[in-house]
Amino acid sequence: MAFSHRLRTWVLTIFLIFQSGYGWYLPGSYPHKYVVGDTLGVKVNSLTSIDTEIPFSYYSLPFCQPEDGVKDSAENLGELLMGDRIENSPYRFKMYTNESEIFLCHTGPLSGDQFNLLKKRIDECIRSI
Numbered sequence: 001m002a003f004s005h006r007l008r009t010w011v012l013t014i015f016l017i018f019q020s021g022y023g024w025y026l027p028g029s030y031p032h033k034y035v036v037g038d039t040l041g042v043k044v045n046s047l048t049s050i051d052t053e054i055p056f057s058y059y060s061l062p063f064c065q066p067e068d069g070v071k072d073s074a075e076n077l078g079e080l081l082m083g084d085r086i087e088n089s090p091y092r093f094k095m096y097t098n099e100s101e102i103f104l105c106h107t108g109p110l111s112g113d114q115f116n117l118l119k120k121r122i123d124e125c126i127r128s129i
């Protein structure tokens with residue numbers, strides 16, 4: 001009886017600990033505090049469509065790529081569980097800082113194949129998840 005009471009108290013205490021604070025987060029996806037000027041990197045995820053349901057790599061389309069190359073960028077279990085294919089991107093932001101005219105990349109004109117693929121993906125209603 002006493003053991004059962006103690007167990008219930010522990011369960012309640014653990015429940016309250018997890019309920020307090022900011023709620024429930026996937027492992028590794030805890031809130032991060034930024035200060036003014038901190039760099040905020042942007043990751044990209046796979047492209048999917050309700051029509052095809054097959055995920056495509058973000059970089060299967062002719063988007064600007066990071067200068068130092070595309071790398072798998074899932075950093076924690078939460079991202080691995082949620083994302084199909086998380087990769088780095090050339091996009092960078094600075095917290096609470098207005099910036100303009102930032103160089104991203106040079107691109108040549110689309111080839112016929114790139115154009116047709118882009119048009120096909122748009123027709124398939126692809127989106128990034």
Ligand SMILES: *[C@@H]1O[C@H](CO)[C@@H](O)[C@H](O)[C@H]1NC(C)=O
Pocket residue numbers: 096097098
């Ligand atoms: C950024 O620019 C907008 C529009 O000009 C302005 O309202 C805002 O105060 C600026 N923010 C900072 C942090 O400079």
